[in-house]
Amino acid sequence: MHKEILKDIGEKELINRLGKFMPKNQVLDDCALIKTKNDSLLVNNDSLVENIHFNDITISPQDLGWKAVVSNISDLVSSGSKRTIGITISLILPPETEWVWVEELYRGINKALKKYGGIILGGDCSSGKQKTISITALGIQGELKLLRNACKPGEIILTTGIHGLSKLGFMVQNQITFGNDIFLSKKIISKSIEHFCRPKITQNFLKNLIKSRSNKKIKRIGCTDSSDGLFQALQDLAIASDCKAIINYEKIPKDKDWPEGDKWDEYYFFGGEDYQLVFSLPKKWANKLSKLDKNIKEIGFFTKGKGSIEFKDHKKNNILNNSPFKHF
């Protein structure tokens, strides 16, 4: 069966078709219009490039659309966004791209927006060699500002969930084999593919954060997401906040079927794309919050010192010598 490709459709008809993915009341114009009510807005921008961030073998276009939205909304949430207004989508696609690929991408985008809120505000499409999805997401700042530079010595470091599964999912999709000494259960394999292809955003995080706060004067929290891996997230917090993160390896939440060994520590800390939140809170607040949400785990604390990471168990400090997530 001959599949329709973009070159056959032509630019005018393509823009016309893309317009149909937008909400009915939205007019395709030079700009999108957003009404605000004395709100502060959060803006985030993220690009996914073919063969750098994704390829047709490891992820379907529908999953890719979902993931592109999640990666942007995760950045909004990790800054304290209480509601996503919407996204603009800038696509670059080779003329040989099949139209069904674009449809599937938008299906994934719209599924994620339906789940996490927000609409398509606009977008454009250009021809190019590599498929590229560049999304700009807009959200409304809630009452707590979540910033990389707001961690303080003495605060407890927490994370909303398990890391490394997305990296494992990526490797499974690439049919990488792990050697005979490694046993991976069916459960962890399907879970890891799910984490890689359809990552989730921790919902109710901000609500629970506010609910568990006893000191209403605190308006700024140190936080980021682990899109580039747990290690990178910790390092970004430590450097921006200029304090030292002491990590308790034993407390790191792992999947119960996660294998042991240096290689698996590396996948865990440098894998990326897990979209968990990594943040710090005063002890009392941290305790209250982890009772409200059982997935939230304490993994260490911040102390005075140069912006850096140290493991409580010194033998584990060799993890730090591994090279982080690298795109260039």
Added chain:
Amino acid sequence: MHKEILKDIGEKELINRLGKFMPKNQVLDDCALIKTKNDSLLVNNDSLVENIHFNDITISPQDLGWKAVVSNISDLVSSGSKRTIGITISLILPPETEWVWVEELYRGINKALKKYGGIILGGDCSSGKQKTISITALGIQGELKLLRNACKPGEIILTTGIHGLSKLGFMVQNQITFGNDIFLSKKIISKSIEHFCRPKITQNFLKNLIKSRSNKKIKRIGCTDSSDGLFQALQDLAIASDCKAIINYEKIPKDKDWPEGDKWDEYYFFGGEDYQLVFSLPKKWANKLSKLDKNIKEIGFFTKGKGSIEFKDHKKNNILNNSPFKHF
């Protein structure tokens, strides 16, 4: 001399360097924060792809940075933005890109922002095969809404200036020859390069529009910019507003040294990237405005009928048979 390339710099250091192009009070975080005061915001998104929209032969990185900003701000102005808040920049660059290229690009970006207002709100950078600059611009909606679908039968069609020069500049930069029967003055050649490499935005347009308005009840004006060419702009207005544009070829403002002939009509109407505004107004308002700004010219009028374009001089209707600006 060995020039430093991105691959040698590495991702972390690169992000660090890019952060230095941002205003001092701006913190590099997951999101940028914008304070609004009951304003409505305009959002626009535009990507420039190497070998589709630009190449290293025809335009310098500094000019490219300027042009990327102008193309986005032009979209904001053509929607009625009274002030540009800022832009986010998403770069995709091959690892072999020289650092000096990035610096020059940002120099051009910052020059255009200094001239037309707005700051760099944030951005990211990924590796990829083709240089791509994707900008999202945010502006504040002024009291007049400029929309493609707000033209009305009986209104005069106007444009803020001359078209075709950018296309000529592009051809000159590509060393295209025009045949012995065509004489191009030094003046039009340097002007066309200027239009292609350093396009300008019509300033004070909105102020003059409001100044010349006698009926304060009119809040919506039919308008778009000619980034994809005058013909495309007229067609977008006619189709979105569902009325027929009658164009008076004799009134089209041309550079005094612009050659005659079918080919040159084609360059004029389909060239693109002139960033002039194309809009329609009631007769009285149109007259008043063109007295305030001598560059603004009446070029025709809208009448009842199917969304389409017709030339008053029927011999000129063959222009319509030429194929429009095409990227796919």
